[in-house]
Amino acid sequence: MKLRLPFAPLVALRFLREGRMQTLLILAGTTGGVAVIVFLTQLITQLQAQIVDRVLGTQPHVVIRPLEEANRRAFDDPASAVVIEPRAQRLRSVDQWESIARLAAAMPGVTAVSPTVTGPAFAVRGQANKSVALMGIDAERYRRIVRMEEYMVAGRFAVDGTRAVIGSELAKDLGIRLEDKLRVALPNGRDELLQVGGIFDIGNKDLNRRWVFVTLPLGQSLLDLPGGVSNLDLTVADIFDAQAIAERLQGATGLTVDSWMQTNAQLLAALRNQTVSNNLIRSFVILIVALGIASVLVVSVVQKQKEIGILRAMGASRAMILQVFLIQGALVGAVGSILGSLLAFGLLNMFSAIYRNADGSPLFAAELEPRFIVLAALVATGVGLASALIPARRAAKMDPVQAIRS
Amino acid sequence: MSDAVIELAGLTKAYNVGTPVEAEVLHGIDLSLAQGEFAALIGPSGSGKSTLLNIIGLLERPTGGRLSIGGRDTAELSEAEITALRGRSIGFVFQFHHLLPAFSALENVMMPAIIARGAPDDEAEATALQLLDAVGLKAHAHKKPAELSGGQQQRVAIARALALRPRLILADEPTGNLDTHTADDIFALLREFNRQTDCACLIVTHDPRLAARCDRTIRLVDGRIAADC
Ligand SMILES: Nc1ncnc2c1ncn2[C@@H]1O[C@H](COP(=O)(O)OP(=O)(O)OP(=O)(O)O)[C@@H](O)[C@H]1O
Ligand SMILES: [Mg+2]
Numbered sequence: 001m002k003l004r005l006p007f008a009p010l011v012a013l014r015f016l017r018e019g020r021m022q023t024l025l026i027l028a029g030t031t032g033g034v035a036v037i038v039f040l041t042q043l044i045t046q047l048q049a050q051i052v053d054r055v056l057g058t059q060p061h062v063v064i065r066p067l068e069e070a071n072r073r074a075f076d077d078p079a080s081a082v083v084i085e086p087r088a089q090r091l092r093s094v095d096q097w098e099s100i101a102r103l104a105a106a107m108p109g110v111t112a113v114s115p116t117v118t119g120p121a122f123a124v125r126g127q128a129n130k131s132v133a134l135m136g137i138d139a140e141r142y143r144r145i146v147r148m149e150e151y152m153v154a155g156r157f158a159v160d161g162t163r164a165v166i167g168s169e170l171a172k173d174l175g176i177r178l179e180d181k182l183r184v185a186l187p188n189g190r191d192e193l194l195q196v197g198g199i200f201d202i203g204n205k206d207l208n209r210r211w212v213f214v215t216l217p218l219g220q221s222l223l224d225l226p227g228g229v230s231n232l233d234l235t236v237a238d239i240f241d242a243q244a245i246a247e248r249l250q251g252a253t254g255l256t257v258d259s260w261m262q263t264n265a266q267l268l269a270a271l272r273n274q275t276v277s278n279n280l281i282r283s284f285v286i287l288i289v290a291l292g293i294a295s296v297l298v299v300s301v302v303q304k305q306k307e308i309g310i311l312r313a314m315g316a317s318r319a320m321i322l323q324v325f326l327i328q329g330a331l332v333g334a335v336g337s338i339l340g341s342l343l344a345f346g347l348l349n350m351f352s353a354i355y356r357n358a359d360g361s362p363l364f365a366a367e368l369e370p371r372f373i374v375l376a377a378l379v380a381t382g383v384g385l386a387s388a389l390i391p392a393r394r395a396a397k398m399d400p401v402q403a404i405r406s
Numbered sequence: 407m408s409d410a411v412i413e414l415a416g417l418t419k420a421y422n423v424g425t426p427v428e429a430e431v432l433h434g435i436d437l438s439l440a441q442g443e444f445a446a447l448i449g450p451s452g453s454g455k456s457t458l459l460n461i462i463g464l465l466e467r468p469t470g471g472r473l474s475i476g477g478r479d480t481a482e483l484s485e486a487e488i489t490a491l492r493g494r495s496i497g498f499v500f501q502f503h504h505l506l507p508a509f510s511a512l513e514n515v516m517m518p519a520i521i522a523r524g525a526p527d528d529e530a531e532a533t534a535l536q537l538l539d540a541v542g543l544k545a546h547a548h549k550k551p552a553e554l555s556g557g558q559q560q561r562v563a564i565a566r567a568l569a570l571r572p573r574l575i576l577a578d579e580p581t582g583n584l585d586t587h588t589a590d591d592i593f594a595l596l597r598e599f600n601r602q603t604d605c606a607c608l609i610v611t612h613d614p615r616l617a618a619r620c621d622r623t624i625r626l627v628d629g630r631i632a633a634d635c
Contacts, residue, residue, distance in 0.1 A: 004525055007520050007524055007525060306504070307508075310506060311506075313492070315489055315493015315494065315518060315521045316493070318489075401460050404465065404504065
């Protein structure tokens with residue numbers, strides 16, 4: 001049994017096949033346009049995701065802190081210049097942090113909550129002495145904020161008793177190896193001898209030098225904050241919901257709640273600018289493709305004037321002629337989007353083989369998300385249809401007599 | 407007359423109405439054609455033969471007067487109804503075959519049925535093959551028009567005009583660009599189908615020899631019927 005297409009697609013296909021060179025040209029244009037859009041979108045989406053991933057690899061999405069104490073005027077003498085003396089921020093606990101942690105965990109979109117107590121300390125070994133940030137954490141919970149286990153170069157990310165985890169830079173500076181001892185001294189006079197159970201390299205020298213993880217109770221007692229935590233770290237399901245969730249939490253708790261989007265406002269602005277310019281490029285490409293399809297179809301309508309007249313004389317309605325040309329536009333768009341996606345895939349493969357990170361790994365993965373292909377197909381078919389609209393209406397309006405008389 | 411396939415009364419046609427170059431080309435035509443009638447339409451160039459044929463064929467609308475087809479007044483029909491009526495009841499044969507170059511002979515003959523029914527079907531194909539056989543072109547069914555001779559093309563066009571068994575065949579100089587021998591063949595074919603299907607035929611021709619072989623000759627001069635016998 002042979003395939004029997006209905007009138008409009010049948011005639012549309014024949015017309016396209018008949019205008020071989022023109023069809024090839026618009027198809028090439030559409031393919032190129034779709035390829036550029038898909039390629040750019042995939043590339044930028046991937047690179048942006050990587051940047052965000054890298055930034056968020058070492059910081060929580062949302063942090064809840066106690067309210068900062070307001071700065072006070074040092075003295076109130078109107079004759080003298082006003083001197084604002086920033087008040088030394090005492091280490092304070094988040095009031096009733098357990099109930100706030102429960103509240104945060106129950107909030108939709110929040111996937112993990114981890115209490116941290118943190119404060120300045122010195123790491124001392126022999127004569128060497130380094131300023132560090134003591135972090136009292138619950139390793140199991142903290143792991144869901146920063147994926148520390150992925151960064152371990154020695155030992156495990158686990159704290160227990162006086163067992164601690166330090167960064168690779170600090171280890172190097174102080175000549176420490178796994179299971180070595182390390183003394184931490186605090187400004188308040190307390191000190192403790194720790195045993196290093198893990199060394200991490202988080203990809204950031206400063207953090208590798210500063211972070212010293214101990215258990216939450218040990219941190220609390222060393223930092224004089226019994227039972228308290230200095231902040232609650234949160235992970236959210238959709239990173240771009242972080243700001244909204246932070247605002248909601250701030251409203252609910254009255255505490256200081258910062259999202260990564262606030263702390264990295266500049267990065268976000270840069271990403272947004274990139275997205276805007278990408279959209280601009282996409283719009284132009286779509287416009288050019290649409291104009292290309294439309295102009296070729298306009299020419300085709302003029303060339304097919306006679307055929308249109310014949311079809312009308314044989315009883316084809318205006319609507320049928322309209323369909324014939326709309327289908328041509330949609331077909332060009334649809335086929336162009338398939339070919340364009342393939343081309344984009346080829347380009348991605350080529351570029352990912354050429355451009356590599358310093359460590360030799362590809363800068364981006366040569367993969368194409370199916371949703372991009374579906375989206376490209378929908379957009380291209382829609383653009384094809386829209387660009388065919390004017391030529392199709394011209395065709396439908398054409399006087400059959402004129403064609404037949406000539 | 408109850409068996410009139412077409413009936414024209416006081417039909418006029420003017421071009422460029424409302425402009426300084428307004429010109430009336432048909433001035434009050436009264437004409438009727440009965441079922442099975444085989445009539446020639448003759449007249450000097452520019453007398454309005456093609457215009458009249460196009461109006462009867464519902465490709466153009468008259469400026470004034472009445473045109474009924476199969477007893478229905480066409481002035482009351484919508485654009486869509488006109489299109490449907492044209493497809494179903496009228497078969498055209500033009501001077502230049504006007505076949506669709508992208509389609510095979512068979513597909514060209516199937517086209518009226520494809521249009522009327524929305525898609526090709528077995529019945530349309532069977533009928534088309536039968537018609538191609540009748541015009542002696544069964545062996546050429548799958549050739550494109552460009553691969554056929556002028557006479558063969560015109561025979562395909564006749565087969566196409568007959569595809570939906572129309573009640574009326576309108577032919578505008580169907581043999582105009584064919585040699586005498588081929589013209590005779592084509593004319594004979596039309597005549598044969600006219601006898602077989604009892605359809606009315608109105609054939610524009612410049613050839614007095616062919617006109618003489620018709621049942622009736624209508625002579626148009628300057629947009630008026632000068633003779634009808
Ligand atoms: N679209 C139009 N606009 C203006 N005038 C027209 C138009 N179509 C036809 N005419 C005029 O109408 C008149 C009749 O033309 P028509 O084509 O019907 O003549 P004809 O009898 O078929 O001639 P021929 O034998 O040369 O084919 C001519 O004077 C022609 O110039
Ligand atoms: Mg003429």
